[in-house]
Amino acid sequence: MTKPSKKILIAEDDGSLLSALQERFADEGFSVVTARDGEEGLIAVEKERPDLLLLDIRMPKMDGITMARKLKEAGTDLPTIFLTNLDDIGHISEAMGVSKADYLIKSDWNPDDVTARVKAKLGL
Amino acid sequence: MSAVARRLEKTAWIFVKSVIDTTPNPFLILDPKLRVIMANKYFYRFFRVAPKQTEKKPVYDLGRGQWDIPKLKKLLEEILPQKTYFKNFEVEYNFPRIGNKTILLNARQIYEQAGLPRLIFTPMILLVMEDITALKESQKKAVTADRIIKESRAALEQQKEIDKLKSEFVSLASHQLRTPLTSIKWYADMLLQKRAGELAPKQKRYVREIYQGNERMINLVRNLLNVSRIEAGILAVRPRPADVGALLKEVTEEQVPFVRKKKHEVVVEIPAGLPKISTDPELVRMIFRNLFGNAVEYTPSRGKITCTAEKKDGGIVVGIKDTGIGIPARQQNRVFQKLFRGDNATRERPQGTGLELFITKAMVEALAGKIWFRSKEGGGTTFWVALPPKGVKMRPGQKIIDNHYDQTK
Numbered sequence: 454m455t456k457p458s459k460k461i462l463i464a465e466d467d468g469s470l471l472s473a474l475q476e477r478f479a480d481e482g483f484s485v486v487t488a489r490d491g492e493e494g495l496i497a498v499e500k501e502r503p504d505l506l507l508l509d510i511r512m513p514k515m516d517g518i519t520m521a522r523k524l525k526e527a528g529t530d531l532p533t534i535f536l537t538n539l540d541d542i543g544h545i546s547e548a549m550g551v552s553k554a555d556y557l558i559k560s561d562w563n564p565d566d567v568t569a570r571v572k573a574k575l576g577l
Numbered sequence: 578m579s580a581v582a583r584r585l586e587k588t589a590w591i592f593v594k595s596v597i598d599t600t601p602n603p604f605l606i607l608d609p610k611l612r613v614i615m616a617n618k619y620f621y622r623f624f625r626v627a628p629k630q631t632e633k634k635p636v637y638d639l640g641r642g643q644w645d646i647p648k649l650k651k652l653l654e655e656i657l658p659q660k661t662y663f664k665n666f667e668v669e670y671n672f673p674r675i676g677n678k679t680i681l682l683n684a685r686q687i688y689e690q691a692g693l694p695r696l697i698f699t700p701m702i703l704l705v706m707e708d709i710t711a712l713k714e715s716q717k718k719a720v721t722a723d724r725i726i727k728e729s730r731a732a733l734e735q736q737k738e739i740d741k742l743k744s745e746f747v748s749l750a751s752h753q754l755r756t757p758l759t760s761i762k763w764y765a766d767m768l769l770q771k772r773a774g775e776l777a778p779k780q781k782r783y784v785r786e787i788y789q790g791n792e793r794m795i796n797l798v799r800n801l802l803n804v805s806r807i808e809a810g811i812l813a814v815r816p817r818p819a820d821v822g823a824l825l826k827e828v829t830e831e832q833v834p835f836v837r838k839k840k841h842e843v844v845v846e847i848p849a850g851l852p853k854i855s856t857d858p859e860l861v862r863m864i865f866r867n868l869f870g871n872a873v874e875y876t877p878s879r880g881k882i883t884c885t886a887e888k889k890d891g892g893i894v895v896g897i898k899d900t901g902i903g904i905p906a907r908q909q910n911r912v913f914q915k916l917f918r919g920d921n922a923t924r925e926r927p928q929g930t931g932l933e934l935f936i937t938k939a940m941v942e943a944l945a946g947k948i949w950f951r952s953k954e955g956g957g958t959t960f961w962v963a964l965p966p967k968g969v970k971m972r973p974g975q976k977i978i979d980n981h982y983d984q985t986k
Contacts (some may be wrong), residue, residue: 467756467760469757469760469764470756470759470763473760473763473764473767474763476767476772477767477772480772485895511752538751538752538755538756538759539748539751545984558754558755559756559759560758560759560762560795560798561754563762563763563766564763564766564767564770565766
């Protein structure tokens, strides 16, 4: 059984949700790096070089959109999935405009759906 | 004086008098003691007084003493001795017979022309009046209009600010409410997926109850947020040309998995050549999703749902008919109320929120349309939505949250 050895970065400020995602992806065979806000996220991307970003939008210190935008400005263009519970379309369009990203409303999907999306985005 | 001279004098005098009486400003000629020597015809016409009440009287005694103003007195008394004049002296007064007027007074000594025979022996004052009541009125109106414009602008700015705050509140509320609900959803799901080991049958059942109760909560929060948007008037409406028939078809196709689960027969009758109308396709989609979804959910297995669309009065009327549980007659007047659920509905679909039809009706109305239904308890329901060809007003704001139909595990 081939296990995907891809690395993903999960940026999420809610501890409970971060744990759930971390465990689920670890179970699935991914290498997982976590960040509690956009600033930590930028440092982690620089240090760990993940293959995909799973970003919450609303986070303290720096939000997910700003983080993705800064990465793009620095020339880093990683596949990104925004996970959020915000539904303000203005924010979402902004998020989509930053990079060709997917966007999922957390409370609509289960962890299995999220892993399936990540796998699809990585071509696995 | 010769007869010729006398006739010339008379002619001259008649001419002068005619000019005086044609002048469309009321004026008085006063002697040095400020008594009225004469008034012109316009004066009598304007103030509706007679020569008897005016001639020979001191100007201050005229009428109800409206000219008896100390400042005016001083100005008039200065004219002859100081060889001066005044102009633009305003008097606002409620005159007898003619009502409230604002009069502008100008007064100066009447010039003597050099070389002309001396017709008069005493210096006289010409007191000319101008009725500026209308001018004053329009000035007042201009000031008021200006003030109203400033106030409206301020109110508009404030309203924009309030709408922005409402938008942000609804956004934040959605986020804060949904975060813990997501946590419950994900951990319950992971338990059911055996990611923490095998579950005994009872454990599985209990966790399933937790999951489903939570899904109802998520659904309720989504609908409450939509209701908030509607009530706060921040629902976005973006009209553009839309193919309503195609939207109806799309919605029925989206829900095929649910239709299959309930083994319903679905008939879609959309004639060719339905006109495109100017409306908001996202709201239309939501309306159809709600009505079609209700038809699917509230019809027991192996039912039949018929969707039709037809041209009417330039617009389109869509019908969604089911063979479901229907709405009890005595409750039909409350169908569009917030949180209303039919007595027979909670049994058939326990996770309904009673908000979908309220939201649907609000969306139909935002599209300048109409919604109505016919139903019989146990005998099915038909909902109709009529949408006009145009006339939908564009409104900036937030979008309605997509109705993601939950898949009960």
